[in-house]
Amino acid sequence: MNFRRCQVMFRRNSFWSVQQQTESGWVSLVTEDSTSPYEPLSSSYRTRLQDLAEELEDVDFSEAGNAGNAGNADDDGWEAEDEMESEQDDSELTFSKHTGSVFCVSLDPVSNSLAVTGGEDDRAFVWSVSDGDVLFECTGHKDSVTCAAFSCDSKLVVSADMSGLIKVWKVENKEEIWSFEVGDLEWLEWHPCAPVLLAGAADGNVWMWKIPSGECKTFQGPSCQATSGKILPDGKRAIVGYEDGSLRLWDLKQGNAVYVIKGHDGHQGALTSIACNKEGTLALTGSVDGQAKLFNTSTGKVSRDTAEQDSNSVESVGFCNVLPLVAVAYLDGTLAIYDMNSQSLRHRCKHEVGVVHLQWEEASAVVYTCNLAGVVTLWDARSGVMMSEYRGHSAEILDFVLNRDASVAVTAGGDHQAKVFCLQRPDR
Known part of the structure; x- marks a missing residue:
């Protein structure tokens, strides 16, 4: 092979x-x-x-490779190609404190001046985007840190590892103020306007805590992994997707499931991604079954199924804030742009490798993707045209985040690095 x-x-x-x-x-x-x-x-x-x-x-493949592939034109020049790819670095800053793959990255929402990253090395760092200086390290984790994020007011930061150990830190004094341990952790999210955490576990339970008091509520799903979740903008409801392809809308105050979408209306495989529009009236879900489903959050009625021919998994989904468009990223490298009004495919944007994550700009119809080749790409969703690319990673990008005005992107890579890119566009 x-x-x-x-x-x-x-x-x-x-x-x-x-x-x-x-x-x-x-x-x-x-x-x-x-x-x-x-x-x-x-x-x-x-x-x-x-x-x-x-x-x-x-x-060491070098000796065997030279002997077994002599005269193979396809294999000639591997090192030269790799060196050429790694030489291009469009980033303004590289954060290199991690000693393993960097799995997650988040920006503080108030100033966008601090980043938090978590990695395979069981470590999480809070650091300055401007100069890369470490503010503090989130210590004490026992497994890969796969979730790290700031609270809505940027006063708190959470770090969580795959074993289920969750820690919350106060940014001002750099001290740990709360910790809790659940089973294997699948995802974690801050409430949009309160110091409240929501997390999904491998046993199907969803946990909600008030921080720092630790008051807790649990939401019991089916006997399978709670693979993804999203708190709606009203802060009163959350959509949770499960390994069996079903999803539930939970009333966070009452603790009950308002409705369940499953069977023909649900997915036929585990959910991988959930997004909602800014009003919280519509939600879009993606799954390993290769489908994305658009539904009304009030009624649970599915209004649109999307699937690319021969696609094998949806990796990321998202809504445009300024036009009735949604984006769906697939593992086969396709970025599909759909028009919600006509319920039709508008553009199919191709990458050479799988897409890992997408994010829309807040105030325009520009969508960003990161992929397994370590590239951040900007697409004009109105025309489907690629606007620009940013390179610098020597391995896949596993996560990225934009600042508020989309002038900066911070990436997390499999090359043990996080990078800060200053984004330039001809139209601004």
């Missing part, structure tokens, strides 16, 4: 895929006993894959 033409993709919600490049593009490799190339990994399988990755890092 040609190692250069294969890739293993991990996502924050514990799903995985193995892909091989063919003449027709990237295709998924399915083992004999698998029913889907995107089944959730147990902790033991995650450990085995991490051990395998570490072993491969120590293997």
